[in-house]
Amino acid sequence: MLNKPIYLSLSQQSGFEQEYVQKALETNWITSGGPNVDDFENVLENYLKEQSFVTALNSGTSAIHLALILLGVETGDEVICQSLTFSASANPVLYQGAIPVFVDSEPDTWNICPEQLEIAIKDRIEKGKKPKAIITVHLYGNPYKVDEIHAIANKYNIPIIEDSAEALGSSYKGKKCGTFGIFGILSFNGNKIITTSSGGALITNSYDLKEKAIFYATQSKDEAIHYQHSEIGYNYRMSNICAGVGLGQIKVLEKNVFARRENHFFYKEVFKDILNVEVFEVLNEDYYSNYWLNTILIEPNKEKKIDKERLRLAFKNQNIETRPLWKPMHLQPIFEKYPYYGNQIAQDLFEKGLCLPSGSNLTIEDKNRIKEVIKIFFN
Ligand SMILES: *Cc1c(COP(=O)(O)O)cnc(C)c1O
Numbered sequence: 001m002l003n004k005p006i007y008l009s010l011s012q013q014s015g016f017e018q019e020y021v022q023k024a025l026e027t028n029w030i031t032s033g034g035p036n037v038d039d040f041e042n043v044l045e046n047y048l049k050e051q052s053f054v055t056a057l058n059s060g061t062s063a064i065h066l067a068l069i070l071l072g073v074e075t076g077d078e079v080i081c082q083s084l085t086f087s088a089s090a091n092p093v094l095y096q097g098a099i100p101v102f103v104d105s106e107p108d109t110w111n112i113c114p115e116q117l118e119i120a121i122k123d124r125i126e127k128g129k130k131p132k133a134i135i136t137v138h139l140y141g142n143p144y145k146v147d148e149i150h151a152i153a154n155k156y157n158i159p160i161i162e163d164s165a166e167a168l169g170s171s172y173k174g175k176k177c178g179t180f181g182i183f184g185i186l187s188f189n190g191n192k193i194i195t196t197s198s199g200g201a202l203i204t205n206s207y208d209l210k211e212k213a214i215f216y217a218t219q220s221k222d223e224a225i226h227y228q229h230s231e232i233g234y235n236y237r238m239s240n241i242c243a244g245v246g247l248g249q250i251k252v253l254e255k256n257v258f259a260r261r262e263n264h265f266f267y268k269e270v271f272k273d274i275l276n277v278e279v280f281e282v283l284n285e286d287y288y289s290n291y292w293l294n295t296i297l298i299e300p301n302k303e304k305k306i307d308k309e310r311l312r313l314a315f316k317n318q319n320i321e322t323r324p325l326w327k328p329m330h331l332q333p334i335f336e337k338y339p340y341y342g343n344q345i346a347q348d349l350f351e352k353g354l355c356l357p358s359g360s361n362l363t364i365e366d367k368n369r370i371k372e373v374i375k376i377f378f379n
Contacts, residue, residue, distance in 0.1 A: 006320045006369065009293060011195045012256055012360040017248030024244045032058075033218070034240030036247055043250050044186075044201060050179040052203050053210035056238035056246070057217055060165040060187030060200035064135065065092035066213050066236060067161045067183035067202060073098050073132045078124055080158075081135040082112040082144075083328040084346040088187075089135055089163045090329050101131060102330040104342020108283050110295075110349055111144030112136050113342065118152050120341035125156075134160045138167035138177045139326075140355070141193070141260075141292035142282055146172040146180050161185065165200070168193050169257035169290035178203045188242075193256050193292050193360070194249040196242040256360035257290045263358050264291040270371050271296065274378050276306050295325060297352040306378070308354045314377045318369060325353035 023029075024036055037056050044054045057063050073079060075097035081090045083102035093100040103120050106113035117134070124131050134153055136144055153160050164170075164178035165187035171177060178184035188199035202213050215221070220233030238246075264279075271277045280295045282288070300307040308324065315322045327350055330340035357370060 003319045003369065006357050006362070006366050007359060008321045008323055008355060008357055009191045010359040010361060011190055011249075012252055012259075014248050014252040016251055017245045020244030020247045021241055024240050029240045031240045032235070032237040034243070036240045036243035037238050040196075040238070040243040040246045040250070041201075043247065047250070047253070048176045048179050048203060050175060051205060052179050052184075053205065053207055055202045055204075055210050055213040055217065056243055057200045057202060057236045058238055058242075059198055059236075060163075060185050060189065061088045061092060062217070062234070062236040063185035063187075063200040063202040064089065064161060064163065065095055066216055066234070067185065068092055068096050068098070068133065069216055070183070070209060070212060071133050071159055071161070077132040078129050079133045079135060080117065080120055080124075080131045081329065082137045082139075082163075083330045083340065083342065084110060084326060084349060085137045085139060085163065085329065086165070086326050087329065087332065087334075088165070089137055090335060093135075094334075098132070100329070100335060100338050102328070102335065102338060102340045102342075104340075105346045105349060106145070107345060109139075109142055109144050109287070110280065111139055111142065112149060113345065114145060114148040114152060116342045117149065120339075121152070121156050121158065123341070124339075130156070131158055134158055135163055136160055136181070137163040137165075138170055140280070140295055141167045141170045141290040142280065143167065143170055143172040143177055143287045143289065150180060159183070164203075165189075165192065166292045167290060169253055171288045173286050174288075179205075183209075188246060188249070193260065193290055194246070194253050196238065196246040196249065199238050199242050199246060201238075252360070259360040259362070260291045260294075260358055261289075263362055264289075264294050266367055267294050267296070267356060270374055274374070275299075276301055276304075276378070291358065293355045294358045295353055295355050297349065298354060299352065308352060311377055312354060314373055315370075318373050320357060320370060320373060322357065323355045325350050325355060
């Protein structure tokens with residue numbers, strides 16, 4: 001018989017979700033938008049601070065799409081995007097008929113490389129088109145080099161959309177991820193650190209932008225008694241039922257961050273004497289990671305039959321889920337025809353990297369099983 005599965009990242013209920021969902025049902029707020037949505041936005045705004053205005057939406061992808069629309073990105077415009085990320089960071093660029101321009105990672109944070117970013121910006125300007133926006137990512141919950149990246153963006157006056165889908169609970173120099181750009185986005189998809197089943201949020205620094213985001217997210221209804229529209233509208237608002245789940249979930253956010261950071265220290269300990277493996281760790285105290293997913297790099301060794309795929313299979317034999325890192329966007333069939341600036345960093349990380357089980361509800365028994373696989377594999 002197969003062992004009980006251990007997954008990469010499962011959600012953890014607080015026990016309060018039902019109460020909020022029940023209230024929505026009892027009061028017949030089975031709607032898109034509603035009191036739970038307003039409350040969920042308020043709780044997030046208080047959590048993020050920095051005078052954030054939050055619009056709750058039906059996904060993180062919708063949030064990125066709305067940010068591009070609010071920045072006026074149109075057909076033929078160029079948008080810079082970190083290459084090493086999940087495809088949802090880049091797809092909305094195509095929804096707008098715009099052109100993604102991919103930039104490599106740097107080895108310290110695995111996120112967008114400041115040097116390559118500036119090279120890309122200069123070259124695009126030289127070629128006649130200044131990028132309309134930059135999509136940065138705090139990959140796996142690990143903050144990117146915020147000061148350096150934002151200094152470059154400011155120098156060329158290009159707005160940043162901060163994809164913080166994986167980084168709720170992370171911070172840089174004490175400021176929460178998601179609050180550094182003109183727009184930040186969050187995801188509450190089922191695998192993220194808190195979930196609303198499916199959901200996302202757009203973070204902005206002004207109430208006007210929030211109002212405008214709600215306008216587009218609710219079919220762009222002009223002010224009129226009859227339904228009148230002078231702009232393209234979207235059905236992107238969060239449902240009041242999902243927001244109820246979110247209100248329950250936010251109660252365990254800090255607990256989940258703690259649990260995932262504990263997972264990180266567990267992996268540090270397990271791999272500390274294994275020379276072929278490097279556990280990703282943030283650079284210094286400026287960076288505070290929620291360690292949404294714990295990741296390792298495996299230096300292949302042919303003689304010893306060590307590589308990331310063999311390790312993945314060893315885990316799989318024990319019914320333990322692991323996964324390669326995101327395959328860089330510039331290597332994806334759908335995106336490979338677009339410009340790319342960089343070297344081999346993202347590709348190298350992809351070739352050597354593995355994401356390990358990092359759920360907020362990993363038990364001691366789970367950890368012992370994981371430890372056992374690692375012990376046997378590397379001996
Ligand atoms: C999950 C994720 C998204 C998209 O969020 P959805 O809510 O699933 O649409 C965007 N970017 C990154 C980096 C993600 O991990």
